Amino acid sequence: MECFPSLKHSSKVLEITCSDSVRLVNGTGLCSGRLEVKSNQSNQSWSSVCEDDFDQQDAEVVCRELGCGAPSVLQGALYGDLEAPMWTKEFQCGGHESALLDCDSSGSARDACSPVGLTCSDPDDVRLVGGASRCAGGLELKHHGDWKAVDNPDSTWDLKVAAVICRWLDCGSCISTGKRSHSSEQSVWWISSSCVRAKPALKECVTTGYEFSTTSLEITCSDSVRLVNGTGLCSGRLEVKSNQSNQSDQSNQSWSSVCEDDFDQQDAEVVCRELGCGAPSVLQGALYGDLEAPMWTKEFQCGGNESALLDCDSSGSARDACSPVGLTCSDPDTIRLGGEASRCAGTLEMRNQLEWRPVADWDSGWDQTSADVVCRKLDCGSAVSTTFTENPFDRQVWWIKSSCVRSAAVLLECVVTSALEIYSGLDIICSDLLAQPIISPSPSTNGVSKAKQQGLQVLMGSDFTIACSTEPQYPGGSFQLIFSTSNAARNYTLPAVNHSARFLFPAVDSAHGGEYRCVYRLYVFSHNFSSESRPLRLTVSASLTELIIRSVVLLLGMMFLIAALCCTSKVSRSIRTRGEPFFGARREEE
Known part of the structure; x- marks a missing residue:
């Protein structure tokens, strides 16, 4: 009997809903595995289904019965080829049935065949509502037939976890995430952050516990641009939605890499700004992989001031082969030290979701090494000291995981959501405290x-x-x-x-x-x-007097030299004049 996630907390009594005649075993989650069917309702035993007797319409019924999305992979022996009993009938589903055993079937004994390996897609049970697009807003989950807002019980929700939701929704990179406060308690679904990172379906992460909350999760994803295979949220191979002609048809939209030859610094500035990152620092082809993915067929011609890449002008330029754009954006200007005369000393503050708040230590691991990271990012040298403020602030804070600070490329990745407000702030003093004289x-x-x-x-x-x-x-x-x-x-x-x-x-x-x-x-x-x-x-x-003396001496020297040259010239001419008669008489005698 297959138990798919339909846990419900009601009046402190747990309710569980299982499928009674179909299950997927040995898969990676609740929506994948080797298909097994109850072979004899009286004996309550399970049998594998022969691949030759199973088609796409049969798979659609199974995925629907298990509360999963449409079938994405149907392959024999994909999840094991065990020597188990085989179902002896061929299913003949129309595709609209609610359960596999509701389908018509015919007897067809099989001597040997591969068992059905089935992978269903994630069900369409996650959405973001109330935002500017389908990729922004409050997170809602359809579970046990009900759409409800989602909250996080362990207060470890951060940008990396929210990025998983963005991928499930086929949106771009995660830009921001946080909690929305409500004036009164409302019914929510509680999910675990650690589960979201590991499970293929969000509904597998629903936990039982308190049914009501005064907060819920919000996420903002980019809807047409993303960076993949990078070291953080602000680096990776650039991909763009390749079909924007029909925004309503999300199934017809796929992601394409961008050709390096068609991308320049101004284009990169727009992408980094759109993703909430700092200025581009590295732009290099194939920096984050050179996959044989579809390539974007147009050349972007951004001015550099556009708010989104698809707002830029473009021209058609089909490419046979080129390297995909690898882009690294710098850390956004999201931290500062306030309250002192120097920008390199004071209380650590962070800007998240366009709001500046003091920062508090979430996991009690803040130390000199963590403060060093902040000083370097502020171009303030190294940390001289870091302390905790004794008195709590009157305003809300951003909680930060110090263990994440030491390794994260972008400090926003280290922010976790929490409604707690009693805390000690972080004071940091950096070595480059004084302005240059x-x-x-x-x-x-x-x-x-x-x-x-x-x-x-x-x-x-x-x-x-x-x-x-x-x-x-x-x-x-x-x-x-x-x-x-x-x-x-x-x-x-x-x-x-x-x-x-x-x-x-x-x-x-x-x-x-x-x-x-x-x-x-x-x-x-x-x-x-x-x-x-x-x-x-x-x-x-030299001084003016000394210059005058030097000039006079130089002038007198030049005059003496000229006089000496004149005297020498006169003596030479006199000698030549006295010798002329003698030489003349000698010539006459000859």
Whole structure:
């Protein structure tokens, strides 16, 4: 006798409904297995059915009788080829009967054959209602003949579990999930999260217990785009619904991969935004598999600002063969540290379903390693400390599994739904607490040229001042000016006054040339913090007086050289003039 999931909790009495003459055994769930029928109602024994005596219409009746969906696979010996007694009659169902034994049959003894292996599809007993599309809204389940909202008794419902529902509904990737609150208790079906991950049908996960709840589950899936075979919700091989011409006919809609040659950065930006992820970080063909799946036959031409990929313009461009798009989107901007002057210190908050809430530790495993993940994602260095706030907040929280934080690509995957509100929040202090200080020459400096490309020039003998300043985050602190050359390094320290300090250097000489940096140091939150400015290169040039002297000396030297050259030229000409008669007389004698 086959017991399919029809458990009902009513007045603390359990009711069970089983099929009395048909069952599927050795399958992966309640809707698959080797078909067996009661061979003799008087002897109450079971027999396998011969594959040669069973067709699609017979299978439709069996699947309907067991409360399953339409038959998807019908194959002999699919779930074992045991030497069991065989049913000796051939079923002749019309397909509309409510039970297999209601069908006509004829005697046909078989010597040997393969037993029927049958897989029924998941029944159409799950839906999302009240949303913008069939892929968004409150989760409802049809069970025991009744449609009811669904709630989760163990408070471990998260995005990965909700993604299973999205796949069952043939929707795209899961974007968000949470709980809807109701003003009064309503009748619901309770399901277990751990069961949803493992079972092929949601109704197998219905548990008995409390029949009423003041909350119910909500899910938002993308309806035409998804990422598959990735490491998280924001990575995978891109697939698009290949037939959007008839939205009402869901059975005629299949998923197709997108050709890498027809996809660019702007297209990727639209997909990441549509899936609630951050900006695209990796776009590479066959990154998440190179399956021989149907390929999308159009080239997307997105501007980058569209809200959905199918809102983009497209052009027909049939491809014979190409690599499918592999896309990785960055972690969405969904976390922050609030309540302090720095973005790198404060109470951890998260944005989920467009709402910012403080974060609470669900599994009591939060530690320095978990806080490190948050600091890195905020580009705030590493975690210096993390503590639990003593006083509860007045607003609702997002519960997070710390064990998930250490491995998840997207922190939203770690949020679990719960109606609990008594908690301790999470305070985190990261190493990059202080803003980068600014280094600059003082505006009143004499003999200093304008800074160009992070450098400045100072005249020999003049005075110059270097100013260090920082954003007004915290009071107090000090500035250390570090001066370094190729041979040595020196530093000077002044207290911060109005978040700045000025270092004066009178009568500069060539030894002052080199690289300068400002380091702001502050003791806050029981820890020492520091932040360093960009480098400022200083070169020393000659003073104006020295330049004039050098110019005069150079001019006198040039005048002396010219005079010497003139004298040399006159002497040479005089010697040549006195020698001309002698040479002339000699020529005459010859």
